[in-house]
Amino acid sequence: MANTSQNSDRPSFAIFNGKTIPFEDAKISIMAPGLTFAVTVFEGLRGYWCMDDSQLYVFRMEDHLKRQEFSMKLIELDDPPSSKDIARHIMNVLHANEMREDCYIRTQVFVDDWGDMVATSPVSSSVICRARARVDAFQTGKDFVIVSWRRNADDASPPRIKVSANYLNSRLAGLEAKRSDANAIILNRDGTVSEGPGGCLFLCRDEKLVTPTINDGILESITRDTLITLAADAGVEVQERRIGRTELHL
Known part of the structure; x- marks a missing residue:
């Protein structure tokens, strides 16, 4: 075969x-x-x-x-x-x-x-x-934009589970970002950062890693859990908290 x-x-x-x-x-x-x-x-x-x-x-x-x-x-x-x-x-x-x-x-x-x-x-x-080979973006980086679409809420279509229905929301965000040749950052309905269409987000601030909480409209991501574990093993502090959109510009 x-x-x-x-x-x-x-x-x-x-x-x-x-x-x-x-x-x-x-x-x-x-x-x-x-x-x-x-x-x-x-x-x-x-x-x-x-x-x-x-x-x-x-x-x-x-x-x-x-x-x-x-x-x-x-x-x-x-x-x-x-x-x-x-x-x-x-x-x-x-x-x-x-x-x-x-x-x-x-x-x-x-x-x-x-x-x-x-x-x-x-x-x-x-x-x-x-x-599927590893993508070049791991070496070259990508541009990101904050899209106008908001992440679906836990009391509407819970993003913490991995179901096909949730990915219409991701598709709309991804299509908007694609027009700018960028990747999407999606805010939740409270206006704070949630995640990308198909991935979790981490922010480096003051030598710490910051990531949204599970209750901020995100998938219970295995990648996210892995990064938190690896950071702890490397002695890097991780903060799980709400991230305001303005923090992305600092």
């Missing part, structure tokens, strides 16, 4: 409802609530290829799947796959695609078949992986 990911963005194989199938054969109903009403929970994981021991390491998989469990519980999916099952599916899709480079892994659990916006079953799942 040759890995075609170096020549195409599409992987050769996907896992659909626990079965390894050709990627092109992974299809859902055009009336599935996961599509028509965005009743879909997902996680985006990264895998890193280590040349020294010829191994692929999936970063904090257990924590990603724990967050996915919480997301599935909140949107009330009936009989979703367990974290243990999804972990096995991740391993299977990586082996099927013979992934031997840095990659992105996406798990999805959604209401399939036919139903209305409050349908809770039947539930289907999928896992895919694709090669």
